[in-house]
Amino acid sequence: MPSPLTILHLSTRLILGGSQENTVLSCEGQAELGHEVHLGFGPIYGPEGTLLDRAASFRTADGREIVRHEIPDLVREVSPFRDVKCLKQLKRLIEEIEPDVIHTHSSKAGVLGRMAGWSYAKQKRCAVIHTIHGPPFHRFLSAAKNRVYIEAERFAAKRCHLILSVADAMTAQFRAHGIGEEEQYLTVRSGMETEKFLHPEPGEDRASMRSKLGFTDDDFVIGTVARLAEHKGHDDLLDALGDELRARPSWKLLWVGDGWWRDRLLGRVKEMGLSDRVVTTGLVEQHRVPSMMRAMDVLAHPSYREGLPRTVPQGLLCGVCPVANDVDGTREICRDMDTGRLVACQDIAALREAVVWLFEHPDERRAMMERGRDEVAREFTAARMVERLEEVYGRALEMAERVPLRLGAGRNHRRRVRSD
Numbered sequence: 001m002p003s004p005l006t007i008l009h010l011s012t013r014l015i016l017g018g019s020q021e022n023t024v025l026s027c028e029g030q031a032e033l034g035h036e037v038h039l040g041f042g043p044i045y046g047p048e049g050t051l052l053d054r055a056a057s058f059r060t061a062d063g064r065e066i067v068r069h070e071i072p073d074l075v076r077e078v079s080p081f082r083d084v085k086c087l088k089q090l091k092r093l094i095e096e097i098e099p100d101v102i103h104t105h106s107s108k109a110g111v112l113g114r115m116a117g118w119s120y121a122k123q124k125r126c127a128v129i130h131t132i133h134g135p136p137f138h139r140f141l142s143a144a145k146n147r148v149y150i151e152a153e154r155f156a157a158k159r160c161h162l163i164l165s166v167a168d169a170m171t172a173q174f175r176a177h178g179i180g181e182e183e184q185y186l187t188v189r190s191g192m193e194t195e196k197f198l199h200p201e202p203g204e205d206r207a208s209m210r211s212k213l214g215f216t217d218d219d220f221v222i223g224t225v226a227r228l229a230e231h232k233g234h235d236d237l238l239d240a241l242g243d244e245l246r247a248r249p250s251w252k253l254l255w256v257g258d259g260w261w262r263d264r265l266l267g268r269v270k271e272m273g274l275s276d277r278v279v280t281t282g283l284v285e286q287h288r289v290p291s292m293m294r295a296m297d298v299l300a301h302p303s304y305r306e307g308l309p310r311t312v313p314q315g316l317l318c319g320v321c322p323v324a325n326d327v328d329g330t331r332e333i334c335r336d337m338d339t340g341r342l343v344a345c346q347d348i349a350a351l352r353e354a355v356v357w358l359f360e361h362p363d364e365r366r367a368m369m370e371r372g373r374d375e376v377a378r379e380f381t382a383a384r385m386v387e388r389l390e391e392v393y394g395r396a397l398e399m400a401e402r403v404p405l406r407l408g409a410g411r412n413h414r415r416r417v418r419s420d
Helices: 018-032 052-057 080-097 107-124 143-157 168-176 194-198 206-212 234-247 262-271 286-294 311-317 348-360 362-379 382-402
Strands: 006-011 036-041 066-070 101-105 127-132 162-165 185-187 220-225 251-256 278-282 298-301 321-325 341-343
Touching (some): 006 018, 018 101, 101 107, 107 127, 127 168, 162 168, 168 185, 194 286, 194 311, 220 234, 220 311, 234 251, 298 348, 341 348, 348 362
């Protein structure tokens, strides 16, 4: 693939989350390869944290940075008036940057970004790519809302060259709803900084963190790393483990994260008489998440919907066995009785039984963790993800070049004729 390229990534909200971390790591890796990288995002607000500081502080050895652009009307909620304004803002930004590749992430940025990007690509032969980090449609929404989201994704799929899935399950779900064409889809695993999870810094090891958090050597710590928000499963954990927590003095819950449901969830903990059994950290800086995970004995991830949850492979890298809901792409890394315990979504009894089983079988728990850790260390590195994206971009650019009638008159792009 000719290099360097000008690449524009678009993400709806640059909060602390798997999709956003994936995007920032992609930007960093591509800048290190010599590309000119831009990152567009909507306004950041609320208790869910931000990755903007990380993106703003990044510099390569030769001074290359991630150029950041806040899109004032790129908001998560459906808002026809603001969405029209956002589309105009995106078109202006794209005309200003003149990217070779437009890579969209998340649903709202994915739909509006592809609309704006395809309009530009028809004239300039730019590659347009979208990554599915998780489906916007799901069984916990009304039928009317799902119809809107599905139709929007069908519309947007016709306005990009390739669609990347972080899990094979995403491709299956989108294709089942007639979104896009089979040949558009590729799976690119969501990469992460595996070394930070595998190797603790001084003072960030398991014993040190358990001491700092007030746990003893005998405590059995069931932890979550997730926003305190709807569909993350914190209520299910309380329902499943409330009696166990009261009956077993050594059992503790560790909730890492913050969110809009914090006060309600902690109010429920108090009503259940479990305030001394639930430890909350609030919002944690990204680089400290691995140390929090190491303090756990089991990573619980009873989320109702995911792409492929990054928390699960990260927990395995930290030496913690997961128990997770069997939703979306979770089973592609957490396989029941192989690399963790997998339970049906909202099956409170199964969740309780899985956690009890892991407590009673420490040797099997460790063996499953070790199998999963070795697999993640091979397959989920940020470098591998960036390498795959290079291949994908090359393929998409070739697609844009060989279909001039579909994409318009085109031009000899100034960047692609430049020699390596």
